[in-house]
Amino acid sequence: MAKRTANPIERYIVLYIPWLLSLLFANDAIVSYFIAWLGSFFIFFICYSGYIKPIPTDRNIGEQLMRPIFLVQIVFVGYMACSSIFYFLNLLGVNDLSGQGIYFIVDKEKLALTAKCQQYYALGHAALASGMILFMNYDFKPQYRTDRNKLANVIFQIAVISLPISILSIRIPGLSQFYFQFSSLSFIAGTLALAFAIPLKKAATIFFSLLLYISNFYQALTSGFKEPIIISVLVLGIFLYPNYKKIVTLVFGPALLLLFIFLPTYNHVFRENAWGDNVDSDEAYKLALDATINGDEEEDNSTWGFLVFRLSEVDMFTTYLQSTPANVGYYGFTLVKQSAVAIVPRIIWPGKPITEDWVMERVYNAGVVKRGSTVSAKPAYIVDGYLSWGIPGVFFSLFIFGALAQSISVKAEQLFGGYILGTALIYSGLFQIFWRGLSFEFLVNSVFWSYVTMLMVHKILLKKRILEKI
Template sequence: MGDKNLERYIALFIPWILASLFSSDAYLSYWIAWLGSFVIFFLTLTGWVRPIPTDRPIGSQLMRPMFIMHIIFAGYTCCTSIFYFFSVLGYDEFQAPLGAFTIDKDKLELTAQCQRYYCLGHAAFISGLLMFMKYPKKQKYYIEKTSLATLLLKIALISLPLSNILTKIPGLSQFSIQFSALSFIAGTLALAFAIPLKKTVNTVICGILYVFNFYISLTSGFKEPIIISVLVLGIFLYPNYKKLVLITFVPALFLLFIVLPAYVNNFRATAWSGDASADDAAQQSLDVALESDNTTTWAFLTIRLSEIDMFTNFVKSTPETVDYYGTKLLEQSAIAIVPRIFWQGKPITEDLVMERVYNAGVVNKNSKVSAKPAYIVDGYLSAGTFGVFLSMFLYGAIAQLISNKAEELFGGYILGTALIFSGLFQIFWRGLSFEFIINSVFWDYMSMLGVFHVMIRQKILKKV
């Protein structure tokens, strides 16, 4: 376990404690809890709580959980509610309310309460992660550094068709998602290796592969794959091209957040309805996004960017009208792990998850909307405040332990964390309902062990 500076871990929970003490003032309580997450980011990312590993420069270890996973998961979960909060205060399209506006006090109090849970969850999550962070791990295996760039390219080229094959085999579709992500990460990492090494053939092949993956992301109808495509390439290039990455990738990511809401909404409306092909829908949607006003952006920022609106509905109903679920969600997660090929009558995971959504009245049972609760929400639904703390602590601890294991098995950071952990366990970056994330992490771990044994047999990995 981590170092003995227990008081520094306790300090991470001070924002939540202060926000709880001022809970009678919802406005102030929200601000304390929301700003508290930025305090937690500062205390952890500067190495105050626990020193940052020194085995690699900071810019060369950004794919470790304390950096990219922490920033994306906690940033998305805990910090994106600010626009929803302003909408509760009456703001519309970034404009303050004109004239008399009556604030819904119940809605404001629920928003502040949920933000306090986010702040508590953030502190618990990063505490679990830091306590089990151990780098560098004593490596049992190694790989020849001279063959690393070529190996990454081979993994990318093998994983992509393997992913397509797995989509066609009943019961193995989730492995398809794993190897698709692995192919993307491997190809992007290989591209970042090939450019500074001036390997023309590798650069061209990896460039084509990256463009192909970006096209798939662009025509997926979802925002996250597009953003991740740009973000990951920037992170991999950063160690060798710091200034160039900061000048180009940071503005590019900012631009994506502005144009993607309109792009995705229009793409879904045209491509998913069958009115246009994916290519035509993408071109049309891009034109719409670049010409649109900020109305779509504001709707995205207030409702779609954050899941706090749905969280308030769950908090409003549990435990007042729906009791805490206790261990029921974990039992359902155990069921989800069993492959359907071995249990033909296994309940559909989506139905199990949506049942609590209907119970809370978040959406109507007759609607076709999918509104699965976030991981932290399931922690709350299981056991209230304690459920948030325990589930989030375990989330960070398990992610970190897996990263430790990956570096131990695959000869260090490049293959262990940057490739295997980031490729197979990308679900940690966003988080999902208990059933989906527990099932995914379990089988991701099995895939990791499978890849390890293949590399051992092929003598790619050698014993130290």
């Protein structure tokens, strides 16, 4: 008798076991939370084990880490679902890993809300993984190719050309959105060119690529945001990993850990000076670096405070759960419609409503921040899914997110002759928004115009015969 082959649908259902189990134990917030939280690691295992669909075999694992199933899923889910553990431990009384205080009283309502948020995270992760795996198909006949001997030079040229384009676009009214796309593309291209040049021992390319990387890293340090700094180190490590596995593991692993330890102090001091005291960025950078080295930090801005309240957005999610649908009804298709309007460039429609105002309106409605506050607290992508339709909204929005992230990567490899130019360069350079996600309106606008930019770059490379049709 022939061995029965499992139905693919049955295998996808396995991804949702953590969510279903967390619902089963919903009456015990602590048990439910940890089932849902550990569930994300279970989903990672299922994805990478090949149980539902094998990982692409056209490249070694270390040579395809920029594909969505790896980088996008790990970074996005790590930030969305896995980072909440510190907040939950803090609710249980753990303070800076020193244990529970003698007079600490557990807030059972907050504990239950956080567990419920984690249930949504488990559902969202399962839906995202489903979308990625379903559309993960790199087994296509190549239509374009590029000369591998010229690949390093081509990547470096793209890095150099993208930089002035990004600067020009931010100075032209209505085209500022292209600044972020081309500046990211320049950074990814420069980093990739450096990673290519080092093993090839091309001194000139190494020198200029290193200058470009240092320049981008300094811009990250003086941006006032943590993500660009971490990404600068992470991406270089990923690009170097295939050729220098041991060195990258020994150097970049600890480097990322140190960043998580010291960045909260650095970032707080920099913002306080550059944004609050009108100090120029160079001086603010020196003051922040000095404070970080000397360990000058307040309790609220400690590493533990960063891990609890700023690494994760679960605290804000609990506020949305309290207000919707109890006080504020589900938004239905309202956010989707606003996202469609957000695509229209302001240069075509000067009177277009300000996207930030739309997004902040639901923040005010939920009571996350007070109206008129200078704080910007945009809801995370999964929160917008919940605010739209509850559980179905979380499922469909995250499934679409995963499907889009994956299918665009496949399309990029089809257009640019494979992984290096397709996913590692163009996809990673233009679609970094998939790594973190944002509110519906910002994400849809960014993905749409990044896709248009990708098609334009494809046409230019074809015209310049950098790409050749097979």
